[in-house]
Amino acid sequence: MARIQPASAHYDLMRILILGGGTVGSSVAEMLCGQQHEVTLVEKDPDLVAALDDRLEANVLRGSASQASAIFQAMPIDLVLALTGVDEVNILAASMAKAMGARRVAARVYTDVFFDQSSFDYQDHFRIDRLLSVERFTAMELVRHIREPGAMLIDNFARGELEMEDLFITKDSPVTDKPLMEMRLPSEVRIAAINRGGNVSIATAQDRIVPGDRITLLGKREDVEKVKKLFHTQSFKPQTVVIGGCGETGFHLALILQNRGYKVIVLENDRDRCDAVMNALRKSTVICHDARKRIHLEEDHVGEADVFIACTPEDEDNILACVEAASIGTKNIMAVVNRPDYANIIDRLGITCSVSSRNVVAKQVQAMMNTGAVISRNSQIFGRGIDVIELEVLEGAPITGDMLRNVPLPAKSIIGAVIRSGSAQVPTADFQFRAGDIAIVLAQSDTVSELLKAFQSG
Structure with a gap:
C-alpha cells in the first residue's frame, strides 16, 4: 500500500488552513506540504502541536477550530479543511471561514443526519462547498474495486443525487448503429461517454453505439435503471459479497451494494449494532458473528462467496479476518488497511486489494x-x-x-x-x-x- 503521492498538478500553489491535527488532518497536511502549498494547521492538543511542528513543514498553531480567532489569524485562505473529530465543530468552523472570505471550505462529518436533505440542508445553509465523509468515500472506493462485469464504473455526483454507471452493449441490443440523437432517451439521462476497445471519449449526438462498447449513463438512479432496459444489456448472476464488520464504512458499503442487486451478507459481532442496522439493511443478511473467527466464516459459507471485505475499525482485525477467509477458499479478498507499514505484508497474505481511508480522503482533497x-x-x-x-x-x-x-x-x-x-x-x-x-x-x-x-x- 503506497504512501500518498502528489497527483499530476493542474492547480496553482495555494494557501490552505487545516483545522484538526489528528490522523486525517496530519496526513492531508503532510501531502499538501509535500506539494509545496502554504499550509497552516490548527490543533488544540499541546503535545500534538509540538509533535506536528517537528514533523511538518507547516505553520502549526495551537488553538480551537470553533473559535473565530484561530481562523482569522490564517486569513487570507484559498481552502479551509475542517477535519477535527467533532462534526458540529467542523460545520461551524467551515461556515465561519466562508463568512470570513475563504474561497472554498470543506467539513468532515461522520453522522448521517448532516447528509439528509429531506428535513434540513446543512451544506447549503452553512455555505459549505463540500461535506467529507471518510466512511462513505472509503465504501465507494471499495465498490470500485469489486469486479462487476456489467457495470465496472459506478460513482455518485451532485451530492449523491445523481449516479454514473457503465453498461456493456451486446450484439442483440436494439440501439446499436444508431446516432445518439435518434435514440430519444429521456431528458433526465445522459450518455456521457463511450469506451470502445479501451479508448474512452465524450459522447456526441453524432456518435453510434456498436456491440462491445461500454457506455456511461448519467442521471438519477431510478431514471438510469429505466433507461438500462432499453439497451437489453447482458445480465449477470449477482455476486455474493460478505462484509466483515458493520461500522460506518461497512454499513455504507452494504447499503450501496444491496441497492445495486448484490447478495450481501454482513458479519458483525456486536449484537446492539446488528439490531441498529437491521431496518436499513433489509435487502442484506445481517449475522451476529465475528469475522475474525474461522468457525463463524465456515458456518456462513464465506469460502463460497465471490468477495470478502474486512472493514472493521482496526487494521489488525481486518488482516486477521482476511487470512481466515483465504484459508477456507475465498478467492477475492479485500480490506481496509490504513497503516502504510503494513503494505509489505498485504500481498504475501493473499489479500487481493487494500484500501486506505487516508488515501481516499487525500483524493477528495486533491x-x-x-x-x-x-x-x-x-x-x-x-x-x-x-x-x-x-x-x-x-x-x-x-x-x-x-x-x-x-x-x-x-x-x-x-x-x-x-x-x-x-x-x-x-x-x-x-x-x-x-x-x-x-x-x-x-x-x-x-x-x-x-x-x-x-x-x-x-
Missing part, C-alpha cells in the same frame, strides 16, 4: 485543489484524458447569457447535471444558468481551458 470557477476536478474516474469537473457559475459568466442550446461549448464536453438551491437536475437544451449554480461537466482534458471561459466572470 480534487479541490483548484482556483477560479473550479470547485473540484477529477481525472481518475475515466482516466485517458477525460476530466469530471464541478464548476461554480460566477457572476457575469457568458453561460448565463442565453439558453444552454445557444451557448458555445467545446464539442468534447457534456454538462451532466446542475445543482441549484441544493437540488440536482439534468439540464435540458432550454435550461438557462444563473450565477451561483453548480455544474457537473465531463470534458476532454485538452478542452478544459476553453470550457472554463463560459463559467468565469466576463
